[in-house]
Amino acid sequence: MILGTSISCGKDYPVGTTEYNLDFEYAWNDSVPMRWTLRNPSLTGYGCRLDRQELLRYLHPLRTCDPDDADYTELEPLGRVAAASRIVGLGEGTHGSDEIFAMKDRIVRYLTSRQGFDLFALEANRPEALRVNDYTIRGEGDPKQLIRGMYVWPWMTEEMLALVEWMKGYNASEPRMTFTGVDLQMPATLMSALQRLLPGTGSAARRAAALAEQLHSIYDAAYRMDVDLARSLEPELDTLAVDPQVASLPAAERAEVEGYIGMLRAFLSQYRDPSWRDRGMASTLEGILQRQNEIIIGDLTACNNKKCSKPSDCKSGICASMRCQGRFERHCM
Numbered sequence: 001m002i003l004g005t006s007i008s009c010g011k012d013y014p015v016g017t018t019e020y021n022l023d024f025e026y027a028w029n030d031s032v033p034m035r036w037t038l039r040n041p042s043l044t045g046y047g048c049r050l051d052r053q054e055l056l057r058y059l060h061p062l063r064t065c066d067p068d069d070a071d072y073t074e075l076e077p078l079g080r081v082a083a084a085s086r087i088v089g090l091g092e093g094t095h096g097s098d099e100i101f102a103m104k105d106r107i108v109r110y111l112t113s114r115q116g117f118d119l120f121a122l123e124a125n126r127p128e129a130l131r132v133n134d135y136t137i138r139g140e141g142d143p144k145q146l147i148r149g150m151y152v153w154p155w156m157t158e159e160m161l162a163l164v165e166w167m168k169g170y171n172a173s174e175p176r177m178t179f180t181g182v183d184l185q186m187p188a189t190l191m192s193a194l195q196r197l198l199p200g201t202g203s204a205a206r207r208a209a210a211l212a213e214q215l216h217s218i219y220d221a222a223y224r225m226d227v228d229l230a231r232s233l234e235p236e237l238d239t240l241a242v243d244p245q246v247a248s249l250p251a252a253e254r255a256e257v258e259g260y261i262g263m264l265r266a267f268l269s270q271y272r273d274p275s276w277r278d279r280g281m282a283s284t285l286e287g288i289l290q291r292q293n294e295i296i297i298g299d300l301t302a303c304n305n306k307k308c309s310k311p312s313d314c315k316s317g318i319c320a321s322m323r324c325q326g327r328f329e330r331h332c333m
Contacts (some may be wrong), residue, residue: 129181
């Protein structure tokens with residue numbers, strides 16, 4: 001595995017942002033020529049090449065992907081970039097490769113223990129991910145069943161279980177690490193989580209109950225959205241957002257309710273916005289960042305709230321994208 005940091009081609013076109021893709025072939029010996037090309041759709045026809053020695057300035061071999069190995073010497077280049085960055089993207093060339101998730105686990109442990117990050121998030125439905133958090137903070141529930149409850153098969157593995165158990169141990173003396181999700185594909189559980197935050201009676205509770213009932217019919221048997229129903233529910237969400245009972249909630253609960261309303265708005269917008277899910281997750285992330293000091297987001301990004309006030313302020317970052325064909329993750333559920 002190779003860690004690439006801050007690769008650039010000339011002074012005008014830095015690699016390291018989401019706008020650029022780096023394609024390269026690499027070998028440690030001289031038997032295979034090394035070459036790479038920078039491709040960017042917005043720069044039609046643009047490309048450049050670097051020789052071996054130039055490229056080696058930016059590529060750092062990873063000694064191991066064992067998350068229990070606490071010698072993080074080879075991750076120090078990542079640490080130097082992360083110290084000045086808010087967002088670290090942990091990508092993967094394949095779903096389900098043991099080495100990839102183990103390496104991401106190791107990076108998460110490094111960023112947490114050495115760089116002070118204190119929230120881990122996945123591309124997982126938020127209420128279900130918060131139940132995993134209850135286990136890592138208070139030991140509530142069966143971790144295997146809680147991981148299964150996040151629905152997505154790449155998480156239902158021993159590798160994910162190992163990370164969750166490590167977080168629980170890390171939180172043993174005091175809560176230092178939070179587990180959460182930023183996805184919004186399950187409107188029923190989003191609505192249920194919102195309802196639990198509202199007073200049991202009153203206008204807000206009645207509006208939320210009516211919305212929850214109608215959301216059960218948002219898809220037909222072929223999983224197609226009822227567009228007319230979605231259009232009718234959008235103003236209902238707006239009315240709930242300004243309900244006096246919501247406004248009177250304590251600040252933390254009000255922020256959570258507003259966050260769930262925002263996620264439901266994004267969900268309902270899918271009939272007119274092809275990027276609804278990405279926009280919804282980005283909005284959820286920004287809301288979390290306003291309330292959390294330091295953040296790691298495992299499947300998407302890792303963030304440090306001390307560095308900037310919102311994601312759009314972030315001008316630098318690091319992406320570790322690792323492709324390998326090795327062992328498959330070990331399913332444990």
